[in-house]
Amino acid sequence: MRRQLFSCILLICILSACSGLPTGQQPATPQATTVQKAPHATPTHKGPKTLRDLADARHIHIGAAVNLDALQHDHDYSRVLSDEFNAVTPETAMKFDALQPQPGDYTFQQADAFVNYAHQHGMVPRGHTLVWYSALPPWLQNGSYSRDQLMYILKDYITKVVTHYKGQINVWDVVNEAVDDDTGQLSDSIWLRGIGPDYIDMAFRWAHEANPQAQLFYNDYGTEWSSKKFDGVYSLLQGLIQRGVPINGVGMQMHMHTQFYPDNATVLQNMQRFADLGLKIDITEMDVLTSETKVDMPTTLKIQADIYGTVVKDCLQIKVCQSIVFWGFTDRYTWVHSDLHRDSDQPLIFDKDYRHKPAYDAIVQALKTP
Numbered sequence: 001m002r003r004q005l006f007s008c009i010l011l012i013c014i015l016s017a018c019s020g021l022p023t024g025q026q027p028a029t030p031q032a033t034t035v036q037k038a039p040h041a042t043p044t045h046k047g048p049k050t051l052r053d054l055a056d057a058r059h060i061h062i063g064a065a066v067n068l069d070a071l072q073h074d075h076d077y078s079r080v081l082s083d084e085f086n087a088v089t090p091e092t093a094m095k096f097d098a099l100q101p102q103p104g105d106y107t108f109q110q111a112d113a114f115v116n117y118a119h120q121h122g123m124v125p126r127g128h129t130l131v132w133y134s135a136l137p138p139w140l141q142n143g144s145y146s147r148d149q150l151m152y153i154l155k156d157y158i159t160k161v162v163t164h165y166k167g168q169i170n171v172w173d174v175v176n177e178a179v180d181d182d183t184g185q186l187s188d189s190i191w192l193r194g195i196g197p198d199y200i201d202m203a204f205r206w207a208h209e210a211n212p213q214a215q216l217f218y219n220d221y222g223t224e225w226s227s228k229k230f231d232g233v234y235s236l237l238q239g240l241i242q243r244g245v246p247i248n249g250v251g252m253q254m255h256m257h258t259q260f261y262p263d264n265a266t267v268l269q270n271m272q273r274f275a276d277l278g279l280k281i282d283i284t285e286m287d288v289l290t291s292e293t294k295v296d297m298p299t300t301l302k303i304q305a306d307i308y309g310t311v312v313k314d315c316l317q318i319k320v321c322q323s324i325v326f327w328g329f330t331d332r333y334t335w336v337h338s339d340l341h342r343d344s345d346q347p348l349i350f351d352k353d354y355r356h357k358p359a360y361d362a363i364v365q366a367l368k369t370p
């Protein structure tokens with residue numbers, strides 16, 4: 001599906017006759033990347049303000065998806081992560097295949113290590129993600145279950161996981177990517193096939209029962225465009241709210257590409273339409289892919305910086321948007337290499353040697369803008 005995500009972005013581009021730069025400016029040759037101290041250097045207290053300093057000052061969360069293997073084996077990764085961010089999302093450690101690899105056998109060790117790291121560094125952990133069509137263990141993906149059995153499995157899972165982290169995790173991506181990119185209808189999954197469309201209502205209600213204090217989100221990609229996808233997600237959320245389902249917010253993943261991205265008026269309009277439903281908006285998985293660029297890399301990195309800076313400014317402009325999470329933070333570790341097999345892509349805000357890219361500087365400027 002990650003490939004579909006990428007091809008979805010490509011498809012949207014072709015269909016929507018993508019616009020120019022978000023800011024409408026011609027790409028200028030970016031300033032030389034700010035040369036950072038050698039990665040091993042630990043920023044002194046008097047060093048330049050980090051993203052975390054700037055976000056704390058604005059009382060917003062700025063975070064990154066965490067690759068647990070890198071966290072446990074790459075000291076620079078851990079240092080930069082805690083220096084620069086005040087929020088973290090587990091990239092894979094809290095998915096169904098990680099937490100219940102065998103029926104009834106809950107394995108929380110890795111996810112607990114993630115939560116402990118977050119709390120040790122004063123960072124807000126996000127629960128990602130309870131219900132998805134992907135990252136399912138073979139016993140579930142390939143099993144044959146009645147509706148009642150599948151409901152039991154899902155309720156047991158949500159209840160045990162949310163209860164396990166009660167008091168430690170207070171924001172959950174309850175349902176992830178349940179709307180079809182092209183039709184705007186509910187997308188195929190074992191949950192839809194086995195339980196029916198009300199699996200989504202059930203998931204939110206079970207999560208709320210397990211932790212009434214938790215903020216519960218629906219999370220998806222492609223909702224920054226004027227598209228059937230956006231309309232489908234909007235309609236889903238409207239229905240949940242009308243049925244009194246306990247939902248607090250929507251995660252806009254913001255997986256973007258330097259060659260095609262929506263005009264900024266559409267991004268803002270969609271954010272405002274979600275906000276007008278009474279929902280919080282979190283930017284949950286932002287990255288800006290660079291592969292297959294048609295211009296030179298310095299120009300590509302400038303376009304990337306414009307996109308990052310524009311989306312951060314958009315979030316700051318929408319009162320109920322108070323969290324911006326990037327899907328990773330260094331080009332050394334990105335799903336785009338491992339999952340999309342685009343090894344030359346540079347989608348994130350630090351390069352593979354933990355040096356700031358123009359995107360980092362654009363985010364700093366956006367966070368400094370009153």
Ligand code: G3I
Nearest residue numbers: 001002005091092095129134135176253285334335338339
């Ligand atoms: O841990 C195993 C390893 O033991 C094995 O050798 C290796 C090769 O098969 O696979 C490893 O698991 C991989 C896992 O990432 C950890 O690296 C899975 O195959 C791989 O599918 C998984 O990909 C993750 C994907 O979600 C599915 O969980 C990506 O890293 C992660 O970035 C991606 O994140 C999703 C969000 O959760 C939802 N939104 C879209 C986003 C991108 O697809």
